[in-house]
Amino acid sequence: MNKFFIVLAHTYLSKLKSKSFLISTAITLLFIFGFMNFDRIITMFDQDQKESSVVLVLDETGQLFEPLKHTVSQINPTVELKDFGGSYSEAETLVIDQEVEGMIELSLGDTGLPEGKYYAMTVVEQILPWQLEQALQQVKEEIVTSGLNLQPEEVASIYAPIQFERVAIAETAKTEMELNQARIFVYILLFIIYFSVLMFGNxxxxxxxxEKSSRVMEILISSSSPVQQMFGKIFGIALLGLTQYVLIFLVGVLSLRQRLSTDSFDQELGELIVGQGLPLHLIGYAFLFFILGYFLYATISAMLGSLVSRIEDVNQMVSPMIFLIVAAFLIAMFGLSNPEAKIVTVTSFIPFFAPMIMFLRVGMLSLPLWEVLLGVAILIVTIVLFAWVGARVYRGGVLMYGKSSSLKDFKRALQLSKREK
Known part of the structure; x- marks a missing residue:
């Protein structure tokens, strides 16, 4: 047992100190911090730009400028409209010289309703033209409604969104708020499980x-058994992954708490995320299925890795396992919008898919306890079975050298493991 912990500690510390782990962790933490403060970063870069965007207005009607200016000021106060009395060519010259952002021509169409045409150096910018279009649309609606002699209150009631609430009759069913909250956490945690299994398994x-290609394996075998090496590496990489995710979790939580305390944060989004408290049971299930999924695929990865002697053959050997992970992820993404679909229910009991899909069902539905326990039991039995088979294959596989990129090498590895007993 002492040799197992030596392998575990060596695997963990060597990877922890590696440049690839430090760089990838630093990049991930910076990404989390940047994502949580994206609007502030954009604002910081925009501080050096001009405070307002000037747009010239060529109003052929003589009636649309004032209502358009008023509406635009409500949509975006940083947009300044100027009533330009000169010709089109004079306005175009100002746009070309970049003295103004653009110009807009206002006219009345055949129906007597407002029409607009926006001119700028390029049409890459989408936000400003869209805001001007929305403002002109509101001006048009005001003209139409005023022609119908409607009062402002009546106009507001027409465009007010309807009240439509979805209520679950079943006592154990989740409310709409709980479902939306669970959907956010399930979506995030599905990505974590997917990339973790993919990255750490590989x-x-x-x-x-x-180790096999450098012949270090021959030295390791003489000092500890192949089975101890296999599980030492699996637990060592698991500890490495938990270390990385603890750092990510701390940065994410601290950033979220800091944003929730500011007035600039979307309060509706904040209410959706933590409005009813963090779903601790969901986090517990995420940790459980993450661990079970990791050990399932880590055991398979170690078994497959022992069959190859060259690094170039690793991707080819583990590709069937990657296809299973990708298939599970795609089914889980489909299940986010339809968690009661039959394919989601059936695949949640298939061990290769269960870590993601059973977790999805637990988060989105009110499952009976026996279904969750059955899914966990199937996973544990499968892990034990693969651990037993994997240990035998690993014992023989580490002694195999030469080109090995086919699953037919299983038989040869098992034969070699019997000789080692």
């Missing part, structure tokens, strides 16, 4: 292939 297979 890391285990690559680590074993590197």
């Amino acid at each position: 890391m285990i297979a690559t680590e074993i292939a590197i």
Whole structure:
């Protein structure tokens, strides 16, 4: 057992100190921090730009400028409209010289309603033209409604959104707020499970292939059993992953708490995220299925990695496992909008898909406890089975050298493991 902890500690510390881990962790933490403060970063870069965008207005009607200016000031106060009395060519010259952002021609169409044409150096910018279009649309609506002798209150009632609430009759069913909150957490945690299994599983297979290609494996075998090496690497990489996610979690939580305390943060989004408190049971299930999914695919990765002797063959060997992970992820993404679909229910009990899909169902639905326990039991039994088979394949696989990129090498690895007993 002492040799197992030596392998575990060596795997964990060597990877923890590696440049790839430090750089990837730093980039991830910066991404989390940047994502949580994206609007502030954009504002910081915009501070050096001009405070307002000037747009010239060529109003052929003589009636649309004032209502348009008033409406635009409500949509975006930084947009300044100027009633330009000169010709089109004079306004165009100002746009070309970049003295103004653009110009807009206002006219009345065949129906007597407002029409507009916006001119700028390029049409890459989408926000400003869209805001001008929305403002002109509101001016048009005011003209139409005033022609119908409607009062402002009546106009507001026409465009007011209807009240439409979805209520679940079943006592155990989740409310709409709970579903939306669960959907956010499930979506985020599905990505975490997906990328973790993909990244750390491949890391285990690559680590074993590197040791075999450098003949370090022969030295390791003489000092500890292959089974101890296999599970030492699996637990070592698991500890490495938990270390990385603890750092990510701390940065994410601290950034979220800081944003929730500011007035600039979208309060509706804040209410949706933490309005009813953090779903601790969902976080517990995420941790459970993350661990079970990791050990399932990590065992398979170690087994497959022991069959290859060259790093170039790792991707080819683990590709069937990657296809399973991708398939599970795609079904889970479909299940976010339809968690009661039959394919979601059936695949949640298939061990290769269960870590993501059973977790999805737990988060989105009120499942009976026996279904969750059955899914967990199937996963545990599968992990134990693969651990037993994987240990035997690993014992023989680490002794195999030469080109090995086919699953037919399983038989040869099992035969070699019997000789080692």
